[in-house]
Amino acid sequence: xxxxxxxxxxxxxxxxxxxxxxxxxxxxxxxxxxxxxxxxxxxxxxxxxxxxxxxxxxxxxxxxxxxxxxxxxxxxxxxxxxxxxxxxxxxxxxxxxxxxxxxxxxxxxxxxxxxxxxxxxxxxxxxxxxxxxxxxxxxxxxxxxxxxxxxxxxxxxxxxxxxxxxxxxxxxxxxxxxxxxxxxxxxxxxxxxxxxxxxxxxxxxxxxxxxxxxxxxxxxxxxxxxxxxxxxxxxxxxxxxxxxxxxxxxxxxxxxxxxxxxxxxxxxxxxxxxxxxxxxxxxxxxxxxxxxxxxxxxxxxxxxxxxxxxxxxxxxxxxxxxxxxxxxxxxxxxxxxxxxxxxxxxxxxxxxxxxxxxxxxxxxxxxxxxxxxxxxxxxxxxxxxxxxxxxxxxxxxxxxxxxxxxxxxxxxxxxxxxxxxxxxxxxxxxxxxxxxxxxxxxxxxxxxxxxxxxxxxxxxxxxxxxxxxxxxxxxxxxxxxxxxxxxxxxxxxxxxxxxxxxxxxxxxxxxxxxxxxxxxxxxxxxxxxxxxxxxxxxxxxxxxxxxxxxxxxxxxxxxxxxxxxxxxxxxxxxxxxxxxxxxxxxxxxxxxxxxx
RNA sequence: GGAGCCGUAGCUCAGUUGGAUAGAGCGCUGGCCUCCGAAGCCAGAGGUCGUGGGUUCGAAUCCCGCCGGCUUCACCA
Numbered sequence: 001x002x003x004x005x006x007x008x009x010x011x012x013x014x015x016x017x018x019x020x021x022x023x024x025x026x027x028x029x030x031x032x033x034x035x036x037x038x039x040x041x042x043x044x045x046x047x048x049x050x051x052x053x054x055x056x057x058x059x060x061x062x063x064x065x066x067x068x069x070x071x072x073x074x075x076x077x078x079x080x081x082x083x084x085x086x087x088x089x090x091x092x093x094x095x096x097x098x099x100x101x102x103x104x105x106x107x108x109x110x111x112x113x114x115x116x117x118x119x120x121x122x123x124x125x126x127x128x129x130x131x132x133x134x135x136x137x138x139x140x141x142x143x144x145x146x147x148x149x150x151x152x153x154x155x156x157x158x159x160x161x162x163x164x165x166x167x168x169x170x171x172x173x174x175x176x177x178x179x180x181x182x183x184x185x186x187x188x189x190x191x192x193x194x195x196x197x198x199x200x201x202x203x204x205x206x207x208x209x210x211x212x213x214x215x216x217x218x219x220x221x222x223x224x225x226x227x228x229x230x231x232x233x234x235x236x237x238x239x240x241x242x243x244x245x246x247x248x249x250x251x252x253x254x255x256x257x258x259x260x261x262x263x264x265x266x267x268x269x270x271x272x273x274x275x276x277x278x279x280x281x282x283x284x285x286x287x288x289x290x291x292x293x294x295x296x297x298x299x300x301x302x303x304x305x306x307x308x309x310x311x312x313x314x315x316x317x318x319x320x321x322x323x324x325x326x327x328x329x330x331x332x333x334x335x336x337x338x339x340x341x342x343x344x345x346x347x348x349x350x351x352x353x354x355x356x357x358x359x360x361x362x363x364x365x366x367x368x369x370x371x372x373x374x375x376x377x378x379x380x381x382x383x384x385x386x387x388x389x390x391x392x393x394x395x396x397x398x399x400x401x402x403x404x405x406x407x408x409x410x411x412x413x414x415x416x417x418x419x420x421x422x423x424x425x426x427x428x429x430x431x432x433x434x435x436x437x438x439x440x441x442x443x444x445x446x447x448x449x450x451x452x453x454x455x456x457x458x459x460x461x462x463x464x465x466x467x468x469x470x471x472x473x474x475x476x477x478x479x480x481x482x483x484x485x486x487x488x489x490x491x492x493x494x495x496x497x498x499x500x501x502x503x504x505x506x507x508x509x510x511x512x513x514x515x516x517x518x519x520x521x522x523x524x525x526x527x528x529x530x531x532x533x534x535x536x537x538x539x540x541x542x543x544x545x546x547x548x549x550x551x552x553x554x555x556x557x558x559x560x561x562x563x564x565x566x567x568x569x570x571x572x573x574x575x576x577x578x579x580x581x582x583x584x585x586x587x588x589x590x591x592x593x594x595x596x
Numbered sequence: 597g598g599a600g601c602c603g604u605a606g607c608u609c610a611g612u613u614g615g616a617u618a619g620a621g622c623g624c625u626g627g628c629c630u631c632c633g634a635a636g637c638c639a640g641a642g643g644u645c646g647u648g649g650g651u652u653c654g655a656a657u658c659c660c661g662c663c664g665g666c667u668u669c670a671c672c673a
Contacts, residue, residue, distance in 0.1 A: 006613075043613065045613090047615095049616095050617085052617085053616080058615090058616090060614090060615050060616095060654095063615075063653070063654080064615095067653085073653075098616080099615090100615085100616075100653070100654075101653090102615080102616070143673080180673065183672085183673075184672070184673090185672095185673090277673090301670085301671085302671090303670070303671055305670065305671095315598090316599090317599075317669095318598090318668085318669050318670065319669095319670050320670075321670040321671055322670095323671085324670095324671040325671060326671080328671080330670095330671075330672080330673080331672075331673045332670095332673095334673095357600090357601070357666090357667065357668095358667055358668070359668095359673090360601075360667080360668080361599075361600070361667090361668055361669075362668095362673090364600085383601090385601090385666085385667095386667090418635080422635080426633090442635095453609095453610090453621095454608085454609055454610065455609095456608085456609070457601065457602070458601085458602060458603090458609095458665090458666070459666065459667085460608095466608080469621085469622080470635055471621085471622085471635055471636095472620080472621040472622065472635090473609095473610095473620065473621050473622095474621085474635085476635055477635060477636085479635090480633085480635050480636080481635095481636090483633080484632095484633055484636085487632080487633055488632055488633085491632050491633095492632075495632085528612080532612070534612095536610080537610095537612095540610065540611090540620085543610095543620075543621090544620095547620090550636060550637060551637075551638095553632080553636090553637085554628095554636085554638080555637095557631090557632070558632060560631085560632075574632095595633090596633095596635080
């Protein structure tokens with residue numbers, strides 16, 4: 001995998017590399033010249049300095065070299081400063097040494113102007129597109145015949161953001177919705193459908209009715225356990241290819257897919273393929289035989305199992321069951337067959353699974369078993385804590401769920417009410433149509449951002465207020481910021497200022513420099529967010545950007561700027577901030593309104 | 597009991613190759629709309645980074661012990 005955020009990649013064309021990467025490269029050359037032949041240099045990078053230091057970028061490399069060179073770090077830093085003054089003279093003002101041996105540089109105004117021009121001149125704001133290879137991302141993966149509730153949102157939203165970031169960085173991404181469309185519950189559903197169907201209900205809301213049948217089955221089976229035998233028989237017939245049962249299964253699957261699709265549509269979430277578990281049903285038997293033949297799995301207590309043992313024969317991990325005593329296959333078997341299929345079909349460089357934390361053991365087992373099967377692909381489990389209600393865990397069977405549609409309705413309702421209130425205060429009126437569109441953008445953004453802005457691997461108790469906040473570090477705050485940039489640009493045009501020229505930059509105020517420098521970091525942060533499987537890194541970046549924008553806005557007059565060059569520079573910065581926000585939010589799957 | 601994850605401000609959480617004075621949001625105190633949009637900005641209070649050791653020039657970050665919480669431990673997915 002390429003890790004652009006760690007610095008200059010070997011493929012980079014130095015001319016298109018960021019200042020930060022170019023400076024790091026020059027630093028590496030300087031360091032190499034100080035080291036004796038054959039000595040391995042430490043990683044030489046410049047990082048952003050804290051905002052209250054005079055330098056823009058700093059490096060701690062001199063301190064790391066002190067031991068090998070047996071010299072005081074400040075001496076080394078001083079020498080590096082001289083070398084950099086030579087090699088990087090056009091990029092930076094005189095490098096300086098501070099503290100225990102930090103080497104700091106301040107980027108020259110000419111160089112900053114060049115960076116601004118390169119950024120604004122690039123459709124993709126200079127975010128590198130150097131990654132290649134296929135990445136498979138497995139997310140959302142709801143079960144057929146159940147309505148999607150808020151427990152599904154995290155996987156869906158995080159996975160979709162990873163899909164967007166990955167393809168923007170240049171990967172060929174295959175988003176695979178691994179829906180639960182095969183297994184025990186279908187015997188139960190078929191039995192329940194034949195006995196208790198409310199045809200009218202099914203017509204109106206097929207998935208709701210299927211869910212009701214599923215719940216009823218479990219309630220009835222509690223009283224009459226023999227129902228499980230009847231359901232098993234239906235399942236057996238289905239798996240043996242019985243045409244009637246197969247037709248019912250197809251019906252359940254189709255109606256669920258339709259319901260999922262309309263919800264994904266509402267969410268703005270996409271997939272490239274939806275190979276459910278059923279896609280692998282014929283591969284399971286041969287797979288188990290394969291595992292046995294290769295000695296990866298063995299018979300144990302009538303079942304087939306993969307063991308993980310150390311050299312003393314002690315278990316290092318819980319055994320992994322791939323076939324039950326009765327010959328039936330499991331989630332584990334399907335997941336291994338899925339890995340095999342994806343390898344053969346797509347030869348990916350990485351497979352990413354986005355699921356809840358309780359499945360950590362399962363995926364460690366899947367990954368380890370896959371490795372024994374010869375799979376060398378990088379496999380990553382991106383996990384998150386589970387959501388629950390104040391009264392306990394969600395349970396479809398008990399009926400205590402909050403549906404995703406309800407959450408979105410509530411979000412849009414709140415956004416709309418807030419907007420109406422604000423419009424009244426401003427004495428404006430909007431068309432119903434525009435209000436609706438805004439409510440959708442803000443409501444959906446708030447919901448998504450709540451799950452993207454932090455990565456709590458601890459569990460969360462759901463509350464509407466928690467999830468639908470519109471103040472502080474939220475999507476509406478970022479959307480508001482973007483609307484504000486539009487407003488400023490409109491106002492400038494109205495006042496007869498020239499449009500941004502895409503190249504003028506005047507470092508009149510620290511806030512001018514700070515805003516520009518921050519936007520230059522977008523590419524690195526996107527790459528890092530994708531690589532670590534943490535969209536929250538990008539969300540944090542965007543929140544910093546919005547905060548810096550507001551700070552700049554308060555400190556730096558644009559329309560009333562002292563001269564035309566400065567006004568132009570600030571209109572450029574305004575545009576850069578807007579485009580960065582819009583792009584970053586889009587990579588998270590969040591849209592922006594023109595005004596709000 | 598084994599394994600995994602977590603413990604940071606009153607609350608919810610950021611903090612990733614170990615770097616200077618640990619950050620944000622909510623809440624709290626005070627200020628800012630005749631001035632480019634107050635879903636905003638500025639200032640302030642609030643911290644033994646669970647705890648004890650270790651490694652290091654330097655530790656919230658790495659290693660070990662302990663305390664507390666969550667998850668999981670073969671025939672569900």
